[in-house]
Amino acid sequence: MNSNNITKYNTSLYNAAINGDWEKAKEIFDADPRTKFAALDQRGMTCLHVSIKVSRSIGFVQQFVETMVSGDELANLRTGCGSTPLHIAAEVGNTVAADIMCRKMPRLPYIQDYNEDFPVHTAAKNEHAAILRLLIGITTEEEPYQNKGGLRLISDTIHAQFFGIAFSLVEKHPYLATLHDPTIGSALSTIAGKESVISRNPASRFISCSFFDGSIHIAHHAVICATKIGNHEIVEMIIEAFPNAIYSSYMESSPRSIFHLAVLNRCEEVFKLLYHMNGHKFVYSDVVDNSGNNLLHMAAKLAPSHKLNQISGAALKMQREIQWYLLVEKLVARSSKIQINNKGKTPKMVFTEEHKNLEEEGAKWMKETSQNCTVVASLIATFMFSCAFMVPGGNDGNTGLPIFYRQRMFFVYALFLFLSLLASTYALINFLSILISLFFNIKKPG
Incomplete structure (x- = not known):
């Protein structure tokens, strides 16, 4: 059979696999059995891969696998990246197809693709809980759960927020909680690094599992991850379980503590938590890093962009930075306020240098905002003033008094008119004072 016929069959077979047309596919298989194993697209997927991925007819998959x-x-059915049909089922969450294939070939869950992923890894990576449970249940040998592959599995499961599945994995394979890799981290550090709200229960269960084998370094790494994103609940749980974790350093070549990390990243809740823990508040207040920066130098640095972007308006950002600096300043020793770093700069000098651009942007923002608000306040004040002379119903021609001045509603009208005029005039004076005053009158560190 020539290549043109094979190409024609492949196109027809691809359409049959997509549409779940088993009768058409059977005709093609009978005419040329090679088409059962032929690649139908650029990815190298066979008709079984395609049918599983589309999932339109489970009957197509069942007929192919069984007959x-x-x-x-x-x-041996592999795509260009080594994926078996079970990998594709795990990728798209086709649980029924996976069950059919594993009954046919029980060793299928133990075949890796060219990235060294087992099907159970693929299911976790693509966040399909049902097929992940199925594959964990039938993948009973240890190989898929060992070393870096096992760590990737537990980390991906936690990232998908399948905490029940993750803990069942740890119950079956306890060493998963003690695995650690410089690029992946650990199961506990994965939980600690999640910004979304996690209940204390799954986190505490992982914390208890992480220490059974003396894996203290996991606690240090996890508390650093939690501190970086301000996850104060995880920080508290780790330190409660392992008090020495409060001495963790996030740079091996530098004595920066999690206190410094919390200050640098503006993690207010973590900093307050650490500060109020008895016996620890002054442990690192006078410690400097390799650049000679103490805790107040850290507070003087510009906040990370993702923190600043949470506040609108340059002036409000500047105000928040000043408030943070003054908060930390109250908690350090007086000598720290004038201590110089390796560049000969005090914390105040660092603050001025780091916030120079933000200060200028804040001044510009304040003036532009005040100008716009001044126009609006002027219009309101003008309107209220004119209303004072154009009362409802007009004035009595003989006495000159408002016609309705004896009625109670007229008194209410006059009261609110007075209050509106007073408020608009007060706002106008305030905005004008901002325009003619210096932005730098705001209390700055010093």
């Missing part, structure tokens, strides 16, 4: 291939042939 067209042996168990070994099923295991």
Whole structure:
């Protein structure tokens, strides 16, 4: 059979696989058995891969698996990246197809793709809980759960927020909680690094599992991850379980503590938590890093952009930075306020230098905002003033008094008119004072 016929069959077979047309596919298989194993697209997917991915007809998958291939042939169906049909089922969450194939070939869950991923890894990575539970249940041998692969599995499961599945994995394979890799971290550090709200229960269960084998370094790494994003609940739980974690340093070549990290990243809740823990508040207040920066130098640095962007308006950002500096300043020793770093700069000098651009932007923002508000306040004050002379119903021609001045509603009208005029005039004076005053009158560190 020439190549043109094979191409024609491949196109027809691809359409049959997509549409779940088993009768059409069977005709093609009978005409040329090679098409069962032919690649139908650029990814190298066979008709079984395609049918599983589309998931329109489970009957197509069942017929193919039960009548067209042996168990070994099923295991040898690979895409260009080495994915078996079970990898594709795990990728798209096709639980029924996975169950059919694993009954046909029980060794299928133990075949890796060219990225060294087992199907259970693929299911976790693509966040499909049902098929992940299925594959964990039938993947009973240790190989998929060992070393870096096992760590990736537990980390991906936690990232998907399948905490029940993650803890069941740790119960079956306790060493997963003690695995650590410089690029992936650990199960506990994955939980600690999540910004979304996590209940204390799953976190505390992982914390208890992480220390059974003396894996103290996991606690240090996890508390650093939690401090970086301001996850004060995880920080508190880790330190309660392992008090020495409060001495964690996030740079091996520098004595920066999690106090410094909390200050630098503006993690207010973590900083307050650490400060109010008895016996620890002054441990690192006078410690400097390799650049000679103490805790107040850290507070003087410009906040990370993701923190600043939470506040609108340059002036309000500047105000928040000043408030943070003054808060930390109250909690350090007096000598720290005038201490110089390796560049010969005090914390106040660092603050001025780091916030120079923000200060200028704040001044510009304040003036522009005040100008716009001054125009609005002027219009309101003008309107209220004119209303004072154009009362409802007009004035009595003989006495000159308002016609309705004896009525109670007229008194209410006059009262609110007076209050509106007073408020608009007060606002106008305030905005004008901002325009003619210096922005730098705001209390700055010093």
